Amino acid sequence: MLSTVSNLGLLYADQGKLGEAEKMYKRTLQGYEEALGPNHTSTLSTVGNLGNLYKNQGKLGEAEKMYM
Template sequence: LYSDQGRLKEAEAIYQRALEGYEKALGSDHTSTLNIVHNLGNLYKIQGRLKEAETMYQRALSGYSAALGSSHPRCLLVIEKIASLQPAQGSLSL
């Protein structure tokens, strides 16, 4: 909601707090935790923080691949997000 309203700093703080809670409760490799990581990547992309977005997307992709398999639709979506950073950032690695 905050992100949709343009309140990006508030959204980031909430995502960070949620990420800490999910990591503590479920672990850093749980798919629910990875969903928060993915959402943080989206937020960073919106903010133009492309290196941070890439870091979050790579973390999500690694975790999703391990948990769900590399051909899972969630992994493919994250790969698409990483590729979308390329025109603005230059060469990226998958």
Template sequence: KLDKTEEMHIQALQGFEEALRPKHTLTLTTVNNLAVLYADQGKLGEAERMYMRALQGYKEALGPNHTLTLNTVNNLGLLYANQGKRSEAEKMYMWALQGRKEVLGLKHTLTLNIINNL
């Protein structure tokens, strides 16, 4: 049985997909949020699948260095790190670090958070 939070996220996702299309940024943000929920619930395969969907959509819609893209890249890195997949985590963190350095600069707190994750 789905818990109430998961059910609400899925309903929101279905609504955004119908109203705005699957690749709209609000839909993708809901996909990313559902991935966070799945990760918190220990549903790691589902979390990864949703993060990858959000990442692909953000890259296509906004580019590889947009804040929303990089947030999802970082989230995917955290998921991999928590699974002990160091190589995959490092790849995601390096992507996020490079993008955040270019967009926000080295001293921004979001950039520093990535350095901390590494």
């Protein structure tokens, strides 16, 4: 289920719907953190997706937080 939400985020990002993509990534991140913990590869992949999204929006401070 969470992978589907994540894929929807990727689709929205590709379509330029960055606000919607961010919502999906945050929803995915919360779910993975609760289910798998903060250090699981699925959780960290979602953090990377958020970082990339923020970078593409020019939100470099937010991107840096995700990459850290």
